[in-house]
Amino acid sequence: xxxxxxxxxxxxxxxxxxxxxxxxxxxxxxxxxxxxxxxxxxxxxxxxxxxxxxxxxxxxxxxxxxxxxxxxxxxxxxxxxxxxxxxxxxxxxxxxxxxxxxxxxxxxxxxxxxxxxxxxxxxxxxxxxxxxxxxxxxxxxxxxxxxxxxxxxxxxxxxxxxxxxxxxxxxxxxxxxxxxxxxxxxxxxxx
Numbered sequence: 001x002x003x004x005x006x007x008x009x010x011x012x013x014x015x016x017x018x019x020x021x022x023x024x025x026x027x028x029x030x031x032x033x034x035x036x037x038x039x040x041x042x043x044x045x046x047x048x049x050x051x052x053x054x055x056x057x058x059x060x061x062x063x064x065x066x067x068x069x070x071x072x073x074x075x076x077x078x079x080x081x082x083x084x085x086x087x088x089x090x091x092x093x094x095x096x097x098x099x100x101x102x103x104x105x106x107x108x109x110x111x112x113x114x115x116x117x118x119x120x121x122x123x124x125x126x127x128x129x130x131x132x133x134x135x136x137x138x139x140x141x142x143x144x145x146x147x148x149x150x151x152x153x154x155x156x157x158x159x160x161x162x163x164x165x166x167x168x169x170x171x172x173x174x175x176x177x178x179x180x181x182x183x184x185x186x187x188x189x190x191x
Contacts, residue, residue: 002058003054003055003056003058003062004070004071004151005054005068005070005071006020006023006052006053006066006069006070006071006072006145006151007050007051007066007069007071007072008020008049008050008051008053009048009049009050009072009073009074009075009076009085010048010049010051010074010075010076010079010137011046011047011049011075011079012040012046012047014049014076014135014136014137014138015136015137015138015139016038016049016050016051016073016075016138017038017040017049018138019051019073019138019141020037020038020051020053021036022138022160022161023053023145023151023152023157024053024055026156026159026160027053027151027152027156029156029160030156032055032056032057033055033056033057033059034053034054034055034056034060035052035053035054035055035060035063036051036052037051038052039065048079052066052069053066054066055151067088068089068090069088070092070094071094071096071145071149071151072089072093072095072096073095073096073097073141073144073145074096074097075098075124075137075138076137077097077098077099077101077106080109086110086111086112091114091116091117092114092116092117092118093114094117094148094149095110095112095117095118095119095120096120096122096144096145096188097119097120097122098121098122098123098124098125098137098140099122099123100123100126102121102189103120103190103191104119104191106119106121118148118190119191120144120148120188120190121189121190122140122141122187122189123187124137124138124140124141124144125137127140127183127184127187130183131176131177131179131180131183132173132176132177139161139177139180139181140180140183140187142181142184143157143181143183143184143186144184144185144188146181146185147185147186147188148188148190154181154182154185157181158181158182161174161177161178161181162174162178
């Protein structure tokens with residue numbers, strides 16, 4: 001079966017569980033089969049959190065943790081020294097990292113040996129503060145995911161976000177998050 005897998009790394013309250021859910025919802029709307037699920041310990045602000053996506057054109061019969069993610073998104077780069085973000089990553093993995101550092105600096109920090117791996121960076125925290133008014137790097141990272149991969153389109157993410165969250169959030173919050181996704185899409189840099 002052909003499917004792609006995504007693993008998100010972040011801390012509680014950074015919105016990565018919601019981001020994984022949004023990827024799942026957007027893929028589902030485009031006719032894919034999806035799974036989106038979190039993994040975390042005691043729920044407390046700042047605790048390390050993982051979230052996962054599995055997407056396929058066919059029904060997914062696998063019901064386990066994502067162990068070999070092609071796409072790895074890191075919302076908090078301070079996790080890199082303490083969490084094995086490379087675990088299970090194939091040689092051609094794609095890393096998207098919330099940092100003001102360059103892709104080359106992060107390749108070195110990750111100690112990536114594979115030349116086939118791709119590294120993308122964006123200052124998602126800065127974008128979130130500018131557009132949403134708080135450090136919620138999840139939506140800028142969704143924009144970066146759309147730009148750096150063929151997982152999902154930016155339009156699908158934005159349409160899904162507007163449809164599923166406009167009843168829950170004010171127009172100002174919706175507009176801020178859409179702007180954050182657009183800026184993430186525009187500002188991500190890769191190598």
